[in-house]
Amino acid sequence: MLVIAIMAIALTFFGGTKMVPRMDPATNTVMRDPESGQPVRVEVNRFLDSQNLIQVANNASYIAVMAVGMTAIIALAGIDLSIGSIYALAALIGAFALRELERTTGLMVALPVGLLVCMGVGALAGFVNGAMIVGLRVHPFIITLGTMAIYRGVVFVLSRGQTVSGFPESIQRGFFKLSVGGVQPVPSLLMVVTMVGGWFVMSRTVIGRRVYAIGGNEVAARYAGIPVGRVKILVYTIAGMLVGLAACMYAGYFGAATSDAGAGYELRVIAAAVIGGASLAGGRGSALGAALGAIVIELINNGMIILQVDQSYNQIVMGAAIVVAVLVDQAKRRPGRNH
Numbered sequence: 001m002l003v004i005a006i007m008a009i010a011l012t013f014f015g016g017t018k019m020v021p022r023m024d025p026a027t028n029t030v031m032r033d034p035e036s037g038q039p040v041r042v043e044v045n046r047f048l049d050s051q052n053l054i055q056v057a058n059n060a061s062y063i064a065v066m067a068v069g070m071t072a073i074i075a076l077a078g079i080d081l082s083i084g085s086i087y088a089l090a091a092l093i094g095a096f097a098l099r100e101l102e103r104t105t106g107l108m109v110a111l112p113v114g115l116l117v118c119m120g121v122g123a124l125a126g127f128v129n130g131a132m133i134v135g136l137r138v139h140p141f142i143i144t145l146g147t148m149a150i151y152r153g154v155v156f157v158l159s160r161g162q163t164v165s166g167f168p169e170s171i172q173r174g175f176f177k178l179s180v181g182g183v184q185p186v187p188s189l190l191m192v193v194t195m196v197g198g199w200f201v202m203s204r205t206v207i208g209r210r211v212y213a214i215g216g217n218e219v220a221a222r223y224a225g226i227p228v229g230r231v232k233i234l235v236y237t238i239a240g241m242l243v244g245l246a247a248c249m250y251a252g253y254f255g256a257a258t259s260d261a262g263a264g265y266e267l268r269v270i271a272a273a274v275i276g277g278a279s280l281a282g283g284r285g286s287a288l289g290a291a292l293g294a295i296v297i298e299l300i301n302n303g304m305i306i307l308q309v310d311q312s313y314n315q316i317v318m319g320a321a322i323v324v325a326v327l328v329d330q331a332k333r334r335p336g337r338n339h
Contacts (some may be wrong), residue, residue, distance in 0.1 A: 001292060007299045018046050046306050054183040056295070056302050058253070061191035063265070065246040067272035068198035069126075070292040071241030073140075074203035074273050075202070076235055077278060078133070078242040079213040079281025079283050081144040083243055083269050086125045087262030090247035092155050094118035095164035095257035098171060110168040111175055112325035118248035119241045125151060128242020132231035148266070150181040155259050165256035174253030191291060194242065198287025215282030271318055272297055275325045297321070 021030040021039040031040045046052065066083055073080050097117040101110050129147055133140045168174075177184045193336065202208040210231050213221045222228055251257045273294055276289030300317055303309075 003296055004292065004299065006323060007296070008047070011303050011306055012045060015046040015303075017043050018049070020044050020051075041128050044189040047302075048242055049115065050183060052306075054188065056241065056298050057191070058184065059301070060291075060298035061187040062246045062250055062293040063268050063272050063297060064191045064291040065194045065245050065249070065267070066211045066239075066269045067276065067290035067294050068194050069235075069242035069285060070262040071273040071276065071285040072198070072202065072211055073239050074270075074278040074280060075215045075282060075285040076211050076232060077218065078140040078232065078236075079144065079280075080126075080129060080140065080236065080239060080269070082125070082129060082148035082151055082265050083239075084241045084265035085155065085260035086121070086122055086240055086336050087247045087250070088155045088257075089125060089151045090118045090121040090160055090244040091251045091257040091261050092259070093121045093165060094244075094248055095167070095251050096158075097132075098189070098251070099164060101168050102328065110171040114171055114248050114252060115168075115245070119244035122244025123237050123241040126243070127233060127237040129240070130236030133236070134229040156300065158259075160260040161259050163256050163258045167252070167255055171252050172255045175257075176249060184253070187253055188282045189248060192244070194245070195287050195291040198290070200285055202285075207231065207234065212256070212283055215279075217283075265311045267315075267318060267322075268294075268297055271325075273320045274322055274329070279327075279329050280326065283304045318334070 019041045032038060032183060066087065069084065070080060094114050094117045098110060098114050099115060118150045125147070129144055130175065131139070132138070132143045132147075136143070173179075176186050178186055210226050211219070213224065214228055214231060218228060245255075247261075250261065272293035273290050274292030274293070276286065276291070278289065279284030281294060297318065300321065301314060304311060304314060304317070
């Protein structure tokens with residue numbers, strides 16, 4: 001939170017200003033000069049502009065929702081490299097289902113179908129990952145590296161590299177892109193709901209305590225009677241379901257699903273979890289930290305745009321952030337740090 005505050009202050013002071021149309025809060029339309037008929041424009045801070053702030057939150061929401069599930073996996077001393085491919089697969093199959101409902105105008109039909117299909121596909125893919133890791137007794141890095149390629153290949157086979165669109169208007173303008181006060185806050189609100197739900201499960205339930213116990217010492221957890229295999233499969237399944245939720249948010253907000261959706265998201269999601277305090281050694285991590293980590297990542301992206309830094313440096317900065325977060329984590333774990 002301190003890092004976010006420092007970044008926000010820096011972007012406020014160094015981001016500069018821009019001219020934007022003034023909106024009429026009563027009608028949510030652009031105000032115009034009564035004499036010339038031209039839009040009335042006002043000067044606002046580039047970073048503190050409400051449109052920019054909500055866009056930062058919305059862009060972070062997709063990563064944050066997935067990072068909550070990834071944090072549970074990392075706390076379990078696992079990893080999932082297929083998360084970007086699951087995201088694309090869930091979005092694509094959900095898009096196919098929503099396209100079939102193109103003529104359906106009722107939100108009560110389109111929204112549940114989209115959520116059910118996307119989250120169901122994500123949960124199934126996560127279950128397959130977990131079952132293979134437990135059943136084959138192979139390191140999750142290897143299993144998810146393989147399924148990353150498999151799921152992405154299925155996406156290209158099903159879509160033939162084409163974009164799938166043509167959703168019912170109710171799924172986009174009626175919900176995910178619903179305008180409130182001139183902004184679209186639904187993805188951000190879903191991020192908050194997921195963060196709170198993840199916090200409750202990880203800190204207030206038996207399954208959460210078991211996740212930390214397995215990540216801290218799997219052998220001791222087995223001797224304590226914890227069903228390690230079942231917990232791992234459940235965690236990977238729930239993480240996949242959250243990926244499906246993020247995929248539905250993405251498809252519903254943008255009104256389309258592409259075959260390259262989620263490309264490179266593995267790095268961003270793992271970075272969000274690690275920056276948020278999850279230990280790659282297992283046994284530590286929180287849903288709140290995952291959401292804050294996603295916001296930090298999006299602030300980096302937003303800051304580079306506002307400061308007009310070449311976007312080619314984005315991956316360099318992201319990688320450096322991961323290295324710094326891991327070094328901080330290692331420093332915390334050194335003997336004598338708790339004294």
